[in-house]
Amino acid sequence: MAVYTEVTDEELSAFIAQYDLGAVLSCKGIAEGVENSNFLVVTERGPYILTLYEKRTRKEDLPFFLGLMEHLAEKGIACPLPVAGRDGVALRELSGRPAVIVTFLAGMWPRRISPQHCAQLGEALARLHLAVGDFRMERPNALALNGWKDLFAKSAERADEVAVGLRTTLADELAALEANWPADLPAGVIHADLFPDNVFFRGDSLSGLIDFYFACNDFLAYDIAICINAWCFEIDGSFNATKARLLLANYRKVRPLSRAELDALPWLCRGSAVRFLLTRLYDWLNHPPGAFVRPKDPLEYLRKLRFHQSVRGLGDYFLDDSATGEA
Numbered sequence: 256m257a258v259y260t261e262v263t264d265e266e267l268s269a270f271i272a273q274y275d276l277g278a279v280l281s282c283k284g285i286a287e288g289v290e291n292s293n294f295l296v297v298t299e300r301g302p303y304i305l306t307l308y309e310k311r312t313r314k315e316d317l318p319f320f321l322g323l324m325e326h327l328a329e330k331g332i333a334c335p336l337p338v339a340g341r342d343g344v345a346l347r348e349l350s351g352r353p354a355v356i357v358t359f360l361a362g363m364w365p366r367r368i369s370p371q372h373c374a375q376l377g378e379a380l381a382r383l384h385l386a387v388g389d390f391r392m393e394r395p396n397a398l399a400l401n402g403w404k405d406l407f408a409k410s411a412e413r414a415d416e417v418a419v420g421l422r423t424t425l426a427d428e429l430a431a432l433e434a435n436w437p438a439d440l441p442a443g444v445i446h447a448d449l450f451p452d453n454v455f456f457r458g459d460s461l462s463g464l465i466d467f468y469f470a471c472n473d474f475l476a477y478d479i480a481i482c483i484n485a486w487c488f489e490i491d492g493s494f495n496a497t498k499a500r501l502l503l504a505n506y507r508k509v510r511p512l513s514r515a516e517l518d519a520l521p522w523l524c525r526g527s528a529v530r531f532l533l534t535r536l537y538d539w540l541n542h543p544p545g546a547f548v549r550p551k552d553p554l555e556y557l558r559k560l561r562f563h564q565s566v567r568g569l570g571d572y573f574l575d576d577s578a579t580g581e582a
């Protein structure tokens with residue numbers, strides 16, 4: 256997360272007084288992340304996370320996100336739980352922003368991704384997909400094809416400032432995605448942003464998932480594609496087939512994948528690369544002055560997109576039968 260909105264000590268104390276959390280002992284802005292403003296607030300009851308929702312998070316979607324975290328926690332998925340005030344209300348307002356306190360999740364996100372991290376991620380992602388099977392709320396994916404086109408329209412003019420030819424690459428890719436996007440795959444609620452900084456480990460064991468503020472209804476396999484992009488490339492841009500194999504193999508131990516889902520993976524990976532390339536490009540070009548945030552590099556996702564464009568089928572990912580589960 257980041258800090259876009261500052262909160263004064265007086266505002267914070269008055270806010271926390273609405274909860275049964277005791278007095279505020281300390282409050283620190285969290286520099287990590289790019290979407291919302293986050294603070295680590297230590298009260299007499301212990302540490303909590305205070306989130307003020309910014310730009311991309313729509314207030315009307317918050318009941319979905321909060322309801323989802325509650326549902327997942329009930330199903331035994333370790334994730335933050337929204338904390339209600341004494342009046343029973345969790346979603347409030349602070350410094351002119353919608354604001355929520357959630358429980359603090361112990362653990363650290365992995366700075367250096369190992370194949371074992373990817374194996375555990377695959378299992379956790381599949382468990383998440385099963386756990387949301389009976390979650391009744393819905394939220395369409397605002398960052399699907401139409402959302403991508405919208406972001407492109409807002410950034411196209413200046414895209415070549417970031418990389419020469421980027422505007423044409425994106426226009427061509429959006430047309431290709433529109434023509435090839437799968438029509439019908441198993442769907443449900445997906446996390447949609449399960450990057451390493453949203454997955455906590457304690458020692459070598461995965462201890463929980465955070466940041467459900469892009470969760471939405473979409474193809475379940477699209478979530479796998481997002482994870483392949485976020486977890487299975489090295490810093491030098493090379494694809495790590497071992498990590499992807501372990502991710503897939505451990506996913507399918509919990510939730511089997513159909514042939515159609517496997518065949519769709521290359522296009523889902525391309526779409527996911529475009530999604531993060533576009534949000535990063537937009538943020539790079541529209542960086543709020545003075546905000547405590549480090550914008551993320553759009554070109555990392557251009558390199559991932561190029562890799563997926565060069566792939567002709569699953570075999571090119573070196574994903575053998577043990578990963579895909581196909582005979």
Ligand SMILES: Nc1ncnc2c1ncn2[C@@H]1O[C@H](COP(=O)(O)OP(=O)(O)OP(=O)(O)O)[C@@H](O)[C@H]1O
Nearest residue numbers: 256257285287288289290291304335358359360466
């Ligand atoms: N419930 C929590 N428990 C412990 N730490 C948390 C919790 N929520 C957030 N954090 C800390 O805040 C950081 C940023 O949070 P988060 O990833 O939700 O922000 P964001 O702005 O939505 O980020 P992103 O760029 O991933 O969308 C995390 O990496 C973690 O250090």
Ligand SMILES: N[C@@H](CCO)C(=O)O
Nearest residue numbers: 289448450531535551
């Ligand atoms: N995880 C995203 C930021 C939140 O959308 C990225 O790395 O671009």
